[in-house]
Structure formats: structure tokens, C-alpha cells
Amino acid sequence: MPELPEVETVRQGLAPFLVGSRIVRVELRRKDLRFPFPEHFAGRLEGRRIVALNRRAKYLLAMLDDDQVLIAHLGMSGSFRMEAGAIGAFKFPRDKNPAHDHVVISLETGCLTYNDPRRFGFMTLAATDTLAEHPFFVGLGVEPLSNDFSGQTLARLFAGKTTSLKAALLDQRNVAGLGNIYVCEALHRAGLSPLRAAGGLTGAASEILARTVRAVLREAIEAGGSSLRDHRQADGALGYFQHNFRVYDREGQACANPDCRGTIIRRAQNGRSTFYCPNCQG
Structure with missing residues (x-):
């Protein structure tokens, strides 16, 4: 999707x-x-x-x-x-x-x-x-590219939550518009495990995550999105962000972080495939 x-x-x-x-x-x-x-x-x-x-x-x-x-x-x-x-x-x-x-x-x-x-x-x-x-919009959360999105916002939204960090980011009631690809990519770049409890996110980590989510989205938009199966831009062009994936759909490949010798693994999480490096995503 x-x-x-x-x-x-x-x-x-x-x-x-x-x-x-x-x-x-x-x-x-x-x-x-x-x-x-x-x-x-x-x-x-x-x-x-x-x-x-x-x-x-x-x-x-x-x-x-x-x-x-x-x-x-x-x-x-x-x-x-x-x-x-x-x-x-x-x-x-x-x-x-x-x-x-x-x-x-x-x-x-x-x-x-x-x-x-x-x-x-x-x-x-x-x-x-x-x-x-409207029923489509009444429960939607903060826009991740808006001025309202920050580490402080994430800390407030996730406070006390025992659900995983990845699940909390995918919950459209918290953050609107994020999907599996960009959550996996942002968590890897932020050095955060998708499995950790969302409520345990510290203030410093929440600021890093907010900045990283915003940066990944902006980079993806600049690249025209990710064309995996059906996505085309309005002029018919393919998106190119899939060439910048660090973890998504890279199971078994070496971690892209130069100082890490880990290997990307895939794990089923809430009915979706989660890609991450267990070595550098603590």
C-alpha cells in the first residue's frame, strides 16, 4: 500500500x-x-x-x-x-x-x-x-512532517504504552501516514529496536527518532517514493527510494551501518514483516 x-x-x-x-x-x-x-x-x-x-x-x-x-x-x-x-x-x-x-x-x-x-x-x-x-479523519494522529511532530510529542503519545515501538509508530491514531517500510527504515537509522516497549522511549531517544522519521520521509519524497509493485509518480516515473533501503526487504544481507558487522533479519510482528539489525538496534 x-x-x-x-x-x-x-x-x-x-x-x-x-x-x-x-x-x-x-x-x-x-x-x-x-x-x-x-x-x-x-x-x-x-x-x-x-x-x-x-x-x-x-x-x-x-x-x-x-x-x-x-x-x-x-x-x-x-x-x-x-x-x-x-x-x-x-x-x-x-x-x-x-x-x-x-x-x-x-x-x-x-x-x-x-x-x-x-x-x-x-x-x-x-x-x-x-x-x-469525517470517519476517515476523526481519529488520525499527528502529521509527521508538521510542526506539531517532535520528540516531545512522541514521548507524550507513547507514555505508559507496553506495545512495541514499531506498532506504536504504525498506529495511525498516534502518527498519521507512516507505514511498514518507513518505520523499519527510521528505526534502523535511529538505532532503536522495533521490539522495545514504546513507553520506555527516553527523551533523548524520542528526539532522535522524531528527527529521523522526518528525514527519512523527506528523503523518500525527494526520491519519488518507493516503487516495489504498483507505485508510479504522476508522470509515470518510478520512485527510487527502494535503492536506499538499509533494512527493508534485505533479510540476510549485511547491515548498512559501516561500523556494524550485523546481519539484517526478518521477524513477523503484528502480522507484518519487520526488518532490523539486532546488532546495532539496541
């Missing part, structure tokens, strides 16, 4: 073409994705102008000029592509089967197509002034 860097990469790629553009026509090629489309979905979008394109956790939020918000989630395999003569042809070839093009949005600036082979993604509409109370 795309994590925060992949969704932010898509947002940054689409924003120059979507923001300020008017939606001319919406074609729904099926009645649902993961969920049914809202009633009169196409008609409620047509004629509206997109005034901003934001992100909350792993959701894309297109703010419309009638105080509605188009909420989109990419699910496991969803992707958007923007095509327009003014933009030019894609720099990279696309391998998405057009049979899975489920939503086509015609705008003044071109054509935005949503492709989703597994159909785990979805789109819906909400009123702007009720967005914070």
Missing part, C-alpha cells in the same frame, strides 16, 4: 495541473471501487474548480470551490495519471492496463485518469467544514 511519501509524491506531481482548473466532465466506468461512489458523484464534481490539492495521512484531498472536498485513497494499486498536449507525452513508459482505468476526469488542463487493478482504492465527497469529523 502506498505510504505517506508515495501519496505526497503524487500530490506534488498533480498539483500544478489540477489546482485552478475546472472539472469539465467525469466518466465513471464502473459503479464502485472499494466502496460505491456517492450518489450523483459525477454531477457534483462537474463544473467545480479545484482550489487546492492537499494530503492528510495517506489521503489526497482536492478542495473544490463549492466547499466540497474530493477525498481519494489509492488503496493497494491505485494510481493517477495526467495527460494533456500542453504537458507533453510521458517521459517514462507506463505499464498500466487501460482495462483498469475506472475514473476519467476531464479538466480544462487535460485528462486525469484513475487506474486501479485491485480496486482497493476509493473516492468520496465531504463538506469542507465537516472534514475533521
Whole structure:
């Protein structure tokens, strides 16, 4: 599933073409994705102008000029592509089967197509002034790239928790948008074991972890995210952060830390694969 860097990469790629553009026509090629489309979905979008394109956790939020918000989630395999003569042809070839093009949005600036082979993604509409109370967002935690995210914030959120540090970071009620890849990578860079109790995180360690989480996310966004199976940027390009993985999917390989002679292991943790170096992640 795309994590925060992949969704932010898509947002940054689409924003120059979507923001300020008017939606001319919406074609729904099926009645649902993961969920049914809202009633009169196409008609409620047509004629509206997109005034901003934001992100909350792993959701894309297109703010419309009638105080509605188009909420989109990419699910496991969803992707958007923007095509327009003014933009030019894609720099990279696309391998998405057009049979899975489920939503086509015609705008003044071109054509935005949503492709989703597994159909785990979805789109819906909400009123702007009720967005914070929407079921998708009401329980979400702090954004890790916001000014509210700090070591002090992590220490407060994790105080007294006996759950593992990795599980606490993945809990969207604590930190919004983090996923398995970037939690594994951040914990390794911070030298922290994913197995330790979250409530035992010291003040100094929490500051290091907060800085590291932020740095890993920014590095991943700069690299266009991680392309493992389905992720593509809005122009069709692959992300490249997977080439910078230090632990994720590197089971049996030498630890990337130059002063460590450990080997990366994989352990099942809360139903997910955890990759870490037991030698340097104390």
C-alpha cells in the first residue's frame, strides 16, 4: 500500500495541473471501487474548480470551490495519471492496463485518469467544514512532517504504552501516514529496536527518532517514493527510494551501518514483516 511519501509524491506531481482548473466532465466506468461512489458523484464534481490539492495521512484531498472536498485513497494499486498536449507525452513508459482505468476526469488542463487493478482504492465527497469529523479523519494522529511532530510529542503519545515501538509508530491514531517500510527504515537509522516497549522511549531517544522519521520521509519524497509493485509518480516515473533501503526487504544481507558487522533479519510482528539489525538496534 502506498505510504505517506508515495501519496505526497503524487500530490506534488498533480498539483500544478489540477489546482485552478475546472472539472469539465467525469466518466465513471464502473459503479464502485472499494466502496460505491456517492450518489450523483459525477454531477457534483462537474463544473467545480479545484482550489487546492492537499494530503492528510495517506489521503489526497482536492478542495473544490463549492466547499466540497474530493477525498481519494489509492488503496493497494491505485494510481493517477495526467495527460494533456500542453504537458507533453510521458517521459517514462507506463505499464498500466487501460482495462483498469475506472475514473476519467476531464479538466480544462487535460485528462486525469484513475487506474486501479485491485480496486482497493476509493473516492468520496465531504463538506469542507465537516472534514475533521469525517470517519476517515476523526481519529488520525499527528502529521509527521508538521510542526506539531517532535520528540516531545512522541514521548507524550507513547507514555505508559507496553506495545512495541514499531506498532506504536504504525498506529495511525498516534502518527498519521507512516507505514511498514518507513518505520523499519527510521528505526534502523535511529538505532532503536522495533521490539522495545514504546513507553520506555527516553527523551533523548524520542528526539532522535522524531528527527529521523522526518528525514527519512523527506528523503523518500525527494526520491519519488518507493516503487516495489504498483507505485508510479504522476508522470509515470518510478520512485527510487527502494535503492536506499538499509533494512527493508534485505533479510540476510549485511547491515548498512559501516561500523556494524550485523546481519539484517526478518521477524513477523503484528502480522507484518519487520526488518532490523539486532546488532546495532539496541
